Amino acid sequence: xxxxxxxxxxxxxxxxxxxxxxxxxxxxxxxxxxxxxxxxxxxxxxxxxxxxxxxxxxxxxxxxxxxxxxxxxxxxxxxxxxxxxxxxxxxxxxxxxxxxxxxxxxxxxxxxxxxxxxxxxxxxxxxxxxxxxxxxxxxxxxxxxxxxxxxxxxxxxxxxxxxxxxxxxxxxxxxxxxxxxxxxxxxxxxxxxxxxxxxxxxxxxxxxxxxxxxxxxxxxxxxxxxxxxxxxxxxxxxxxxxxxxxxxxxxxxxxxxxxxxxxxxxxxxxxxxxxxxxxxxxxxxxxxxxxxxxxxxxxxxxxxxxxxxxxxxxxxxxxxxxxxxxxxxxxxx
Amino acid sequence: xxxxxxxxxxxxxxxxxxxxxxxxxxxxxxxxxxxxxxxxxxxxxxxxxxxxxxxxxxxxxxxxxxxxxxxxxxxxxxxxxxxxxxxxxxxxxxxxxxxxxxxxxxxxxxxxxxxxxxxxxxxxxxxxxxxxxxxxxxxxxxxxxxxxxxxxxxxxxxxxxxxxxxxxxxxxxxxxxxxx
Numbered sequence: 001x002x003x004x005x006x007x008x009x010x011x012x013x014x015x016x017x018x019x020x021x022x023x024x025x026x027x028x029x030x031x032x033x034x035x036x037x038x039x040x041x042x043x044x045x046x047x048x049x050x051x052x053x054x055x056x057x058x059x060x061x062x063x064x065x066x067x068x069x070x071x072x073x074x075x076x077x078x079x080x081x082x083x084x085x086x087x088x089x090x091x092x093x094x095x096x097x098x099x100x101x102x103x104x105x106x107x108x109x110x111x112x113x114x115x116x117x118x119x120x121x122x123x124x125x126x127x128x129x130x131x132x133x134x135x136x137x138x139x140x141x142x143x144x145x146x147x148x149x150x151x152x153x154x155x156x157x158x159x160x161x162x163x164x165x166x167x168x169x170x171x172x173x174x175x176x177x178x179x180x181x182x183x184x185x186x187x188x189x190x191x192x193x194x195x196x197x198x199x200x201x202x203x204x205x206x207x208x209x210x211x212x213x214x215x216x217x218x219x220x221x222x223x224x225x226x227x228x229x230x231x232x233x234x235x236x237x238x239x240x241x242x243x244x245x246x247x248x249x250x251x252x253x254x255x256x257x258x259x260x261x262x263x264x265x266x267x268x269x270x271x272x273x274x275x276x277x278x279x280x281x282x283x284x285x286x287x288x289x290x291x292x293x294x295x296x297x298x299x300x301x302x303x304x305x306x307x308x309x310x311x312x313x314x315x316x317x318x319x320x321x322x323x324x325x326x327x328x329x330x331x332x333x
Numbered sequence: 334x335x336x337x338x339x340x341x342x343x344x345x346x347x348x349x350x351x352x353x354x355x356x357x358x359x360x361x362x363x364x365x366x367x368x369x370x371x372x373x374x375x376x377x378x379x380x381x382x383x384x385x386x387x388x389x390x391x392x393x394x395x396x397x398x399x400x401x402x403x404x405x406x407x408x409x410x411x412x413x414x415x416x417x418x419x420x421x422x423x424x425x426x427x428x429x430x431x432x433x434x435x436x437x438x439x440x441x442x443x444x445x446x447x448x449x450x451x452x453x454x455x456x457x458x459x460x461x462x463x464x465x466x467x468x469x470x471x472x473x474x475x476x477x478x479x480x481x482x483x484x485x486x487x488x489x490x491x492x493x494x495x496x497x498x499x500x501x502x503x504x505x506x507x508x509x510x511x512x513x
Contacts, residue, residue: 187480194483201490212455215462218486222469225493232500233375237368239507 340382340495348378348499351408370404373397377408379496388481389489392472425475 175185198218199205205217351374376397380390398405466482467473470489476482 187478190480191483194480194487197487198483198490201487212458212462215459215466218490219462219465219469222466222486222490222493225490225497226469228497229375229493229500230372232497232504233372234364234368235504236371236500236507237364239504239511 340491341499344378344382344495345499347381348375351375351378354404354408373401373404374408375496375500377405379492381409382492382495383488387485387488388472388476389470389485390492392475396471 175181195211195214199214202218202221205214205221208214208217352371354374376393380393380397383390385391394405394409463479463482466486467476470476470482470486473482473485476485
C-alpha cells in the first residue's frame with residue numbers, strides 16, 4: 001500500500017535511508033507536520049524526566065490532541081511507515097507516562113490536602129471573619145473536588161489543580177462533605193462566634209454554659225436595659241423637663257458612670273409603677289443579683305417628694321450651643 | 334466591646350437636638366407625657382445613630398413613628414435624618430401552613446433514640462429562647478436568620494448601654510444641681 005503511493009518518491013530519492021525517505025514523504029504531504037512532532041518528542045522526553053508541575057501537566061495533556069490532529073491531517077496510509085509506528089509506540093509510552101503522572105499529581109494533591117488540614121483552624125477563622133457567601137461557594141467547590149477524587153480522567157485532574165488554589169474550608173475526618181452540611185457547619189460557627197461576643201458584652205454571662213442559658217441571660221439584660229431607659233426617662237421628666245442642663249456637672253459624672261453601679265431596688269420604684277413589669281416577668285431576682293439596676297433610693301425619694309422644685313434653671317435656649325461646645329471641649333474632643 | 338465616649342457624645346448631641354424640637358410641646362404637660370416625649374426622642378436619637386444600616390434601628394423608628402408620627406418626623410428633620418423614616422424593612426417571611434404541618438408530621442414519624450430526643454429537646458429550648466429574643470429586639474421578627482439576629486442584638490445592646498450611660502449621667506447631674 002505504502003509502496004504503491006510512494007512509488008514516484010522512491011524513484012526520486014533512492015539513496016536515502018528508510019527513515020529519511022519517510023520524512024520527506026511526510027513533508028511532501030504535510031509541510032507543517034514536522035514542527036508539532038518535534039515539540040511532541042521534546043515534551044515526552046521531559047515527561048520521562050519525571051519532574052511535573054502545573055504547566056507541564058497541561059502541556060502533556062495537550063499532546064494527545066496534537067497527535068490526533070496529525071493523524072487526521074496526514075494520510076491514513078502513512079500509518080505503516082516506521083516513523084509513525086515509532087510515534088504510536090511513543091504515544092503508548094506517553095499514555096503510560098500520563099497515567100503515572102496522574103498518580104503523581106494525586107499524591108501531590110493528597111500532600112496538599114494534608115497541609116490544608118493542618119491549616120484548617122486558621123483558615124476557618126479567616127472564613128468566619130469574611131463571613132460571606134463566597135466562603136460557602138468555596139466549600140461547594142471543595143465538596144465537588146472530593147467527589148471527583150477517585151476519577152481517572154486527566155482533564156478533571158487539571159481542573160482540580162486549578163481549583164486547589166482557593167480552598168479554605170475543609171471537613172475534618174468523619175465530617176460530612178456535601179455542601180449543605182458544610183454550610184450548616186459554617187452557620188453554626190458564626191452563631192457561636194456571635195455568642196462569644198455577646199458573652200463579653202453581657203455582664204454575668206461568662207459563667208453560663210449552654211446556648212439556652214446564655215440566650216436567657218441576654219434577653220434578661222436587654223429587657224433590663226429597656227426598663228432602665230424607661231425609668232430614667234421618667235426620672236428626667238420629673239427632675240428636669242427642659243433640655244438645658246448644667247453641662248459641667250454632667251462631665252464630672254460622665255467619668256464616674258463608666259464604673260459598674262451597685263443595685264438598690266427602691267420601694268419608690270414599686271410605687272411609681274415602673275417595677276411592676278419587672279416583678280411580673282420574674283426578672284427582679286436576676287436584676288438584684290447581677291447588678292443591672294442603679295437606683296439611689298435616697299435621691300429618688302428626694303426628687304419624687306417635690307418634683308417642681310427642680311425647675312430652677314433659668315438658662316435661655318439660645319445659650320444651648322455654648323453649652324454643647326463646652327461639653328465636647330471637656331470630654332476631650 | 335463597651336460603648337465608646339464618641340458614641341456617647343454623638344447620642345447626646347442628637348438627643349438634645351431632638352429635645353429642643355420637643356421643647357415647646359412638652360413645656361406645660363403632665364409628667365407622663367413629658368416622660369413619653371423624652372423616651373421617644375431618646376429612642377429616635379439612638380436609632381438615628383446607626384443611620385439606617387441596622388434592622389433594629391429602622392424597626393424602632395417605624396415603631397415610634399406609629400406612636401407619634403408628627404413628632405418623630407419633626408425630630409428626624411431636625412437632626413437631618415429625614416430619609417430614615419422611609420427606609421424599608423425586610424419583608425416578613427410567610428410560611429405556608431399546610432407545608433409546615435405536613436413536614437412536622439413527617440418528622441414525628443421517625444422513631445428516635447434517647448440521645449436524639451435529648452438533642453431535639455435542647456434544640457427546642459434554644460428555639461424558644463431565640464423566639465423570645467426576637468420579641469425583645471425591635472424588628473426581630475423580620476430578621477430571617479439567627480446569625481443576623483445575634484448580630485443585631487449585639488449592636489442593639491451597645492446602643493442601649495450608650496443610651497443608659499448618657500441618661501444616667503444627665504439624671505445624676507440634674508440631681509446634684511438640686512442638692513446644691
